[in-house]
Amino acid sequence: xxxxxxxxxxxxxxxxxxxxxxxDSFTMVSAKRQTNGRGRRNRVWDSEYGNLYxxxxxxxxxxxxxxxxxxxxxxxxxxxxxxKHGLKNLSVKWPNDVYVNDKKISGILLESVFxxxxxxMIIGIGVNLNQKEFAYYKQNEPTSxxxxxxxxxxxxxxxxxxxxxxLTAFEEIMEGTSFYHEIEEYDYLKGKKVYAxxxxxxxxxxxxxxxxxxxxxxxxxxxxxxLRSGEISFHL
Numbered sequence: 207x208x209x210x211x212x213x214x215x216x217x218x219x220x221x222x223x224x225x226x227x228x229x230d231s232f233t234m235v236s237a238k239r240q241t242n243g244r245g246r247r248n249r250v251w252d253s254e255y256g257n258l259y260x261x262x263x264x265x266x267x268x269x270x271x272x273x274x275x276x277x278x279x280x281x282x283x284x285x286x287x288x289x290k291h292g293l294k295n296l297s298v299k300w301p302n303d304v305y306v307n308d309k310k311i312s313g314i315l316l317e318s319v320f321x322x323x324x325x326x327m328i329i330g331i332g333v334n335l336n337q338k339e340f341a342y343y344k345q346n347e348p349t350s351x352x353x354x355x356x357x358x359x360x361x362x363x364x365x366x367x368x369x370x371x372x373l374t375a376f377e378e379i380m381e382g383t384s385f386y387h388e389i390e391e392y393d394y395l396k397g398k399k400v401y402a403x404x405x406x407x408x409x410x411x412x413x414x415x416x417x418x419x420x421x422x423x424x425x426x427x428x429x430x431x432x433l434r435s436g437e438i439s440f441h442l
Contacts, residue, residue: 273316396413
């Protein structure tokens with residue numbers, strides 16, 4: 207396992223963006239705490255001690271065209287790792303969040319570094335493991351492994367297990383394996399009517415679910431759309 211461990215970083219994704227040139231592909235960087243953690247759309251990620259904050263570096267160009275697939279599959283691998291440790295009622299909220307009992311327990315942020323061409327891909331992963339309360343949330347409060355199970359979990363052991371599970375899944379993707387049918391069983395948004403931000407307007411849409419190419423099918427005004435990651439945000 208190629209691992210760099212830190213007590214505190216501004217952001218594990220930021221560290222890799224600044225140092226990727228000197229590091230091998232599939233190096234993982236982890237920190238016990240982040241001072242500037244963020245999620246999609248620059249949302250703040252509450253980064254207390256006792257949770258998992260890590261980022262995985264990919265410098266193999268054969269993965270670069272599979273960003274959307276890796277996004278959803280990463281969430282699924284986090285889900286299955288949590289499930290192995292006893293959590294139930296888990297689901298994947300497209301494109302890359304993990305929910306348990308309708309509360310967010312994990313978020314993933316994928317970023318690519320470009321010069322004239324793509325230099326690398328970075329997968330940032332945050333999993334709430336041992337946090338007992340979330341002071342900054344009034345609505346849609348997240349949750350943690352501890353709050354759902356009543357037990358603490360060893361962060362480093364969970365991280366190492368997740369790392370191996372991710373590498374196995376990514377190797378299987380390159381061998382032609384599709385995780386679509388497994389992920390379909392855990393699709394959080396499927397069948398829901400939700401408000402979505404489309405073209406700067408909040409619209410009520412019906413979600414058909416994640417499709418085999420990892421886009422999201424939604425229906426609005428009797429029309430069906432297939433959305434790519436980043437084209438929509440949801441208000442539940």
